[in-house]
Structure formats: C-alpha cells, structure tokens
Amino acid sequence: MQAKKKRIGFLYLDEIHHLFHFISVAVELSKTEDIEILTHPRCHDLLFESIEKLGGTNLKVKRLKTKRFRRFTDKLKKRDLPRKGFWIKKHKNYLLENFDALIFTDYFHHYLLKSRKELYPKLIKFGHGPPGRAYSYKKDLLDFDAQLLVGQFNYDQFEKMGILGPKPITIGYPKIDVVEKDEKKEFFKNNKPTVFYNPHFDPEYTSWDKEGLKVLEYFYNQDKFNLIFAPHLNLFQELKGDRNLSEIPPKFFKVDNILIDPGSVDSVNMSYTKYADIYLGDVSSQVFEFIIEPRPCIFLNPNNFDYTDDISFRFWKIGEVISGVEELDQALENINSVFEGYRPVQERMTAENFYTEEGSTASERAAKAILDFLNHS
The missing domain is CATH 3.40.50.12580 (CDP-glycerol glycerophosphotransferase, C-terminal domain)
Known part of the structure; x- marks a missing residue:
C-alpha cells in the first residue's frame, strides 16, 4: 500500500532575503509530497521565478489575503507585507487543519503554538542565514518540534546556550543550491578591484x-x-x-x-x-x-x-x-x-x-530529514 503523501506548508510572509533559505527544499519535497507555499497576494515575483528555475512544477503557491480592513491600513502605511499576526489569525483554521507540518524562517509561530491540538501540525524552524548576531540565539527556538541547522557551529552554539530543541538536524546551507545555478554577473566595465x-x-x-x-x-x-x-x-x-x-x-x-x-x-x-x-x-x-x-x-x-x-x-x-x-x-x-x-x-x-556531504545537496538532505522526522514522530 502506497504511503499517504505528507502535506507540508512553507510560510513566506517575509522579505525576499528569506526565500532562498527554503525554496529549494520545498521543490525537493514536492517531488514526492504535497507541498504548498503559503504567502500573500503581493509576494515578490522572485518566488515564481525561483520555482521555475528549480523546476518546481509540482509545487503549489497559495496566496491568501489578510482581512479587508487590514489590507486598507497596510496600504495606508505603505506596507508591502501583511502584518503576520492578523494574516495568521484569519487563516489559522486552514493552517492547523490541513498540514502535517508548517515551516518557518522567522519567529511568528506564536500565533499557532497554543492553538494546535496534540502538537499537530509539527512546527519546523529554518534559519534565514548563517548564525551571526544574538538574533540567531532566541529562546523561541525551543518552541519548534524540529530545527534544521546549517553547520556544526550552529549546533554547538545552540547546545551551549540551551536552545537546542528536541529534534536538531544539521543539513547544510540550501541557499547555495539555488544560487549556484546563476551565472556570475559583471557590474563594472573596468579591471579595478x-x-x-x-x-x-x-x-x-x-x-x-x-x-x-x-x-x-x-x-x-x-x-x-x-x-x-x-x-x-x-x-x-x-x-x-x-x-x-x-x-x-x-x-x-x-x-x-x-x-x-x-x-x-x-x-x-x-x-x-x-x-x-x-x-x-x-x-x-x-x-x-x-x-x-x-x-x-x-x-x-x-x-x-x-x-x-x-x-x-x-x-x-x-x-x-x-x-x-x-x-x-x-x-x-x-x-x-x-x-x-x-x-x-x-x-x-x-x-x-556550513555542513557538506559528498553525494548529496543540502536541499536533498533537508527534504529527507523532514520526511524522516514526520514519519517517526
């Protein structure tokens, strides 16, 4: 009997610098699972360009609106992005009832944390860059059921600071899998450094x-x-x-x-x-x-x-x-x-x-780790 496909949602309510940290993993998972990018109507075209570049033909994008009044106030305040709390509150039932896992690259998971039943769906945290300043080290990381880490330093620091969650998985840096497909650009017409x-x-x-x-x-x-x-x-x-x-x-x-x-x-x-x-x-x-x-x-x-x-x-x-x-x-x-x-x-x-491993990409390792986690949790 064929196993039922996992339904996994990637939340994308952030600026474009978050995109390359998860999009190649979403494409990889979509080869075998039911994957949705959950975003808003004004999301940047880079999302769709990246999906096409990576061959993500099975990947679904669901553009969900925030409430009409909030859209109006966002427009008045020149916000390109919806306020995450209001967006999640409107779509909370959809998010909680339709997915095996939800994946975040930032810390706006609190709106769902106390509302889910029996720790379901699973909440998984990606970073949006290698660990640098203190922002990388938040106690909120312990809220997630699994963390995907980019390298050994990442793991060691989280462990040292007591913010290594119940399921830390070191997979490497998926962003590299996306940008390596781009040709090197030239920006100046001279040979100066x-x-x-x-x-x-x-x-x-x-x-x-x-x-x-x-x-x-x-x-x-x-x-x-x-x-x-x-x-x-x-x-x-x-x-x-x-x-x-x-x-x-x-x-x-x-x-x-x-x-x-x-x-x-x-x-x-x-x-x-x-x-x-x-x-x-x-x-x-x-x-x-x-x-x-x-x-x-x-x-x-x-x-x-x-x-x-x-x-x-x-x-x-x-x-x-x-x-x-x-x-x-x-x-x-x-x-x-x-x-x-x-x-x-x-x-x-x-x-x-940045963890590396011969014979596989960070995106492939991340996809496998997520499925292993969901199948055994």
Whole structure:
C-alpha cells in the first residue's frame, strides 16, 4: 500500500532575503509530497521565478489575503507585507487543519503554538542565514518540534546556550543550491578591484549612521577601487527606522565606479558576494557567504564595541577591524599582505558554518530529514 503523501506548508510572509533559505527544499519535497507555499497576494515575483528555475512544477503557491480592513491600513502605511499576526489569525483554521507540518524562517509561530491540538501540525524552524548576531540565539527556538541547522557551529552554539530543541538536524546551507545555478554577473566595465560595502540595519550595531556617507565619499574621491553599496535590504525601509534613501546625495548615483543597490534581487542572491574582491561591513552574517571563497575583509567599529570575546562579533575574527573611514586608506593599502594571516581562519570558519556531504545537496538532505522526522514522530 502506497504511503499517504505528507502535506507540508512553507510560510513566506517575509522579505525576499528569506526565500532562498527554503525554496529549494520545498521543490525537493514536492517531488514526492504535497507541498504548498503559503504567502500573500503581493509576494515578490522572485518566488515564481525561483520555482521555475528549480523546476518546481509540482509545487503549489497559495496566496491568501489578510482581512479587508487590514489590507486598507497596510496600504495606508505603505506596507508591502501583511502584518503576520492578523494574516495568521484569519487563516489559522486552514493552517492547523490541513498540514502535517508548517515551516518557518522567522519567529511568528506564536500565533499557532497554543492553538494546535496534540502538537499537530509539527512546527519546523529554518534559519534565514548563517548564525551571526544574538538574533540567531532566541529562546523561541525551543518552541519548534524540529530545527534544521546549517553547520556544526550552529549546533554547538545552540547546545551551549540551551536552545537546542528536541529534534536538531544539521543539513547544510540550501541557499547555495539555488544560487549556484546563476551565472556570475559583471557590474563594472573596468579591471579595478571591487569593494562590497554591506552595513546592517540594526541601529545599535550598524556602521551606516556614523560612517556610511563617509564611506561613499571616500570611494567617490578615489580611482583605485569600485564600490558596491548594497546594505541589508531593511536599512532604508521606513518601518525599520528613520533612514531614507534620499539622504544619499545624487552625485553618488552618477559615477561609474559606485553601484548603489538598496534591495534588489542581486543584493540577496550572492551576486555581489561572488563578484567583489574585498568585503567592508559591520555585523551582517552575509560576510560568511562572502568568505566561502576566502577573500579580504574589513569591519567598521565606529561604536567602539568591546568585541573580542563576544559571540555576536564572531565574524570580526576573519578580517581587520577599524574604527572609521580615517583608517580605511591604510587598511586597503595593506589588504593583500594582511589577508594571508586571515585566510586559514576564514577556511576554518566556513567548515564550521556550513555542513557538506559528498553525494548529496543540502536541499536533498533537508527534504529527507523532514520526511524522516514526520514519519517517526
């Protein structure tokens, strides 16, 4: 007798940088199971483009509306995404009654946690990037029935902090399975080395507020380097703070050696991390994607954080840390000689960050792990 297909829902109510962390797993599962992407009517076209690229012909997408009044207020407040609590409350019965498992890449599971009966459906947590700042280490992780982890460091830290749930499964980094299908892009018509400036949006940690415009000015006034300025895509979102793209003077958009990208697909699909020669940032875990191919890194610490023994600054062990733009000239001048001391640290950190296994992809391992878990739980 053929086993009944599992019904699994992937909740996608977030910005596009969440998509590549689950879409290839959803496609893999859809080869044998009944899989739905549960999203909203205004979801980005990248979802459908990615499904087509990965050959997900069996994958279903269900675009569910939030309540009419909430849609109206979201429009007034210029929200591209529905407020998750209201969306889930409207569709709670559908979510709880029709799936064997629901998969999240963020922490909005609370709206379902107390409403499900007999721990059903199962709630499974994916990350949306390698573990970096303290945001990666939330007690909420213990709410999930299973966690999919990207590597050994991920597992060890969760265990050390007491947030390793009842079913932790280390599978690798599915995002790589998606982006490796893309051709490498060219962004400048010269042979100058390219610096990728990638500040985070968190107001406590970002280098943008104190140093960002100085960084742009520095590269505007020199001719040795190209600059890609592609911050975390939340940096200029009105809902995340007072910053606005209009604060950047127009002259920076008009020069041939500076590319400014506040949140296109290229800013999340590793196009820039593959292309650039040097990483310049602060606390974005995107740097871990950059050093998969070891290259020089510089980190800005204008807030003078005492970072040496702080796990939130683990990435600052893989490159030089400077206080501000006044030290950038010297850091760039010495970048290649200094880098050789960091290369083995980067290689070790990549091995800790991303589990790999000969003969299978992270997406295949994730799909198998989810089915094994559901079949034995």
